[in-house]
Amino acid sequence: MSIPTTIPTIAAIDNSALAAQLDQRINNKTKPLGSLGMLETLAKQIGLIQQTTDISLKQAVILVFAADHGIVAEGISAYPQDVTWQMVANFLAKGAAINVFAQQNHCDLQIIDAGVNHNFGSRDGLIDRKLAHGTRNFAQLPAMTPETCHRALASGMALVAELQGNVIGFGEMGIGNTTAAAALMHKLTGIPVAQCVGAGTGLSSDGVLHKQRVIEAAVALHSTAIEPLDILATFGGLEIAMMVGAMLQAAERRMVLLIDGFIVTSALLVAARISPAILDYCVFSHCSNEHGHREMLQHLHARPLLQLSLRLGEGTGCALALPLLHASVNFLNQMATFESAQVSEKS
Known part of the structure; x- marks a missing residue:
């Protein structure tokens, strides 16, 4: 499978002159050098993404993509498939953890039906991008056709193209999707x-x-799946594929990408194989308690902001990490310098 020509072009953010200016601005704040730790690293990264020393966060949004997986027919989940659509209904009723945390942090939340095995009809707050009633059972057949995979990528890109802000978090819901994510992780790493x-x-x-x-x-059955989009189509989910497209589009638009846990990071593994520069735009919200996520992060040389033993998904880690992004922006913009505060610097 060849990568479609519509894949966004992502520029690496290395800019030594701007990096030096950001370092100087950070180091001139009234504090010992490096004493704000990862907040300093985060402020610098945001500055490089936005190509300015006057950084800002605007209209943060978390996109939660939901879809079902044919692999559940193999008995790989402790919960029945109906939980996917039931949890989507819970999101719409504002009863889930992600609703609570997003509201707490004044973050917009969008719920996307990428391929849930349920007919919702018209529902307030639900973005209908359903491409199928779930994927096929990849223990027998590739989860998606190449055409469906490409359509999922395009749908994710189109969703991001409509956004107005500069911070985006990614969440998911789909019974069986840790199996898909584990297969992607194995094939890609x-x-x-x-x-x-x-x-x-x-x-x-x-x-x-x-x-x-x-x-x-399944890996033995589909041994010819080698290229990243072949791997995605063979083992992935519609929500994972849609996230890949959304991530690529967001990075092209120079947005800050907040990465959640195991499932979302599996989508990023695909996106990073397609365009390695995407990692420059990623902030890793937390290290999940789901087995394998720590090794995913190590593979990507990523430093997560939080470690709270979460393994819920839904984008909850993104919502909980969002205040740290605000803290990094606020200290850079509002904290006094040694000169303005008339504080003596280290000799």
Whole structure:
């Protein structure tokens, strides 16, 4: 499968002159050098993304993509597939954790039906981008056709093209999607399947072993899937593919990308194989408690902002990390300098 010509072009953000200006501005604040730790790193990264020393955050939004997975037919989930659509209904009723955390942090929230196996009809607050009623069972067939995969990428790009802000977080919902993410992780990193597979929604140790064996058999069946979009179409989900497109478009627009947990990072693995420069735009909100996420982050040389033993998904890590982005912007814009405060600098 060739990469479609519509894939966004992402510029690397390395700018040594601007980086030096940001360092000087950060270091001139009334504090010992480096004493704000990762907030300083974050302020500098935001400045390089926005190509300015006058950084700002505008209209932060979290997109939650929902879809179902045919692989659930293999008994890889502790929950039935109906939970996907039921949780989407919960999002729309503002009853989920992501609703609480997004509202708490004054963050817009968009819920996207990428491919849920349910007919919602017209529902306030639901963005209908359904491409199918879930993927096929990749234990037997590729999860998506190349055409469906490309349509999912294009749908994700189109959603981001309509946004007005400069900060975007990514969340997901889909029973079975930790199995898809583990398969993607294995294929894209070479890490053994046993180190990629976790409990997901709460599998027993026997359930985790069964999930591992299902993935290993599927990987053997689809051994010719080598290129990143082939891998995505073969093992991914509609919500994961849509996120890949959204991430690529957001980076082209020089937005700050807030990355959530295991599933969202699996989408980023695909996007980074297509366009490695996307990693310059990514802020990793947290290290998930889902087995394998830590190794994903190590593979990407990523430093997460938080470690709270989360494994819920939904974009909850993004919402919880958002105040740290505001803190990094605010200290750079509002904190006094040694000169303005008439504070003596280190001799």
